Amino acid sequence: METDPDRKMEKPTPSAQPEREDDSQEKAQSAARAWLVERGFDSPQLSEQGDIFRAKNEASEWLVCLCEDQEEARGYLLSFDRAMDSIVRRHPESAPEVNFAAAVAFGSTLRGKKRSYRKALKKYSRSTIFLDLGIHLWLVHDDRSLQVIDPQQANDFLQNLDRTIIESKMQIGSDK
DSSP: OOOOGGGOOOOOOOOSSOOOHHHHTTHHHHHHHHHHHHTTOOOOEEOTTSSEEEEEOSSOEEEEEEEOOOSSHHHHHHHHHHHHHHHHHHGGGSOTTEEEEEEEEOHHHHTTOSSSSHHHHHHTTTOSHHHHHTEEEEEEOTTSOEEEEOHHHHHHHHHTHHHHHHHHHHHHHHHO
16 A cells, blocks of 8 residues: 655644534544545545545545544444444455545544543554554544544554643643
8 A cells, every 4th residue: 555755744733722512523524525635636425324435536545434523422432443344344345556544533532531532542552453454544633634644653653642642731731
């Protein structure tokens, strides 16, 4: 699986502003769509279930599973597990030029909220699934910027997630 060096983005500075509830539901979807279109992929097509984008250009294809913010804490774990299951199901039938990503609404996790993807991401911190299947993590921040974590860095990132959250909270506190 090829990776495009132009697709890495700088880690955004966390916003101290709380996210509005109505903004959060389609954050991963809009950020993933924008990232793909900016890089010359055709307009991403949303699956009938509304949780997977598929986008192509002349050289490659992306299949992106969306993990939006959830109403209940337990919904975050279910959403991420569903996304990973969906990728695993589709992976064997995919051509080598297909790239996979899980686009995760990351703002609540970065702020250390109880309702977040923290538990789901920690669950996968020692899994080899990212590297074995070439799954990228797309972290969608409150400002809708996208932080791309390549499969080779996914486990290190997830194993240090608590430190990332603490640093973010300290930075938010110093911005006040």
